[in-house]
Amino acid sequence: MSRKKRVLQKRFVIFCEGDTEYNYIDKMRKKQGVELVLKPINMHGGGYSNFLQKIKTESQSNYLAKFIVVDADRLATVQGELEAFKKLLEYCRIQNAKGNTPHFIIMDNPDFEYVACLHSPDYHGQDSHKYIQSVLGFKNIASFKGNTDIYNYLNSGELSYQTMLDTLCGKEKLLFNI
Template sequence: MSRKERVLKKRYAIFCEGDTEYNYINKMRKNQGVELVLKPINMHGGGYSSFLKQIKKEAQTNYLAKFIIVDADRIKTIPAEQENFLKLLEYCKLQNDKGNTPHFLIADNPDFEYVACLHDIEYKGQDTKSFIVNAWKFKDIAAFKSNEDVYEFLNSGSKSFRNLLDAIRKQDKLVSNKYEIKKKTFDIIIRQTDYEQDALNKRNSNIEDFFDVIDW
């Protein structure tokens, strides 16, 4: 009985900005005994500071961890967003240093569409929008982003999140979390979060932290 109860208590909060991430994780969470509480954030006009505001508002602690999943493209393309991103990073580090609920900052560089393409073994680094339209036959990028069955689509046929994980484990990361999990008590401790600005010029993601921690 106690084993079953422990599984039921695995609650994680996921803050994400886009429809694609939301739809992906929404379907994921229906697949097994991990409780993923989705917190979609509308960033239009607000940028990373919207994330920070929302996370501060949602300060309840009955989660094993919180995942903050952001697209990194804004850091390079929108003035002042680098500074806002660093404030978000510092807030997450502060929570981790204080021993509060672990805050995993996940940066998809440039965006979640890149992460999606890496599910496909046929993807060889070409332009993501062209690949989604030409190889996957979506009418346009908007049709892909609004597809509620994106999780099933990206994990069908030869496409799989395992392909994604194989591809990104070798990358230089924009953000990297050094953490440990005590399996018996399921305590998660983030020792360090690093930001490597040079990695802005390379496509990368540390979303494996999310898959690894929830033990997908």
């Protein structure tokens, strides 16, 4: 009697800034049937340097790639974050040059709220917080961020991640992962 063959699953790890991003990616993973390992990192108090420490301590094995999802708004608004981000970026570039597990930084510019608005075909750059309240129908930003079913909400009716992707394809990129 032979042993069952073990099938290795393709696994990616995603480090994300907060609960909203985590909830979105987690539901997307389940809908798309992709094997992802989510590592939510709360940046409050630690910023980009906290991301760097967590990424360095995470095992290099068993992942095809590491994705780091961060908001860009901290670069200009929080003292010391530009330097911390440069260190994070340099670490990722070094890992990629070594041929280790590829590291990709995905920046929400300026933040996830903006990216959420891009799911709407009627969004044309208005203030994202006001749009979330007046058009998407959330009482306030806290209720938006607290929605654990945010992926399904942003992919219902006329809202779609495909609309967001189509819009982003035509935009200038803030960062290239090379």
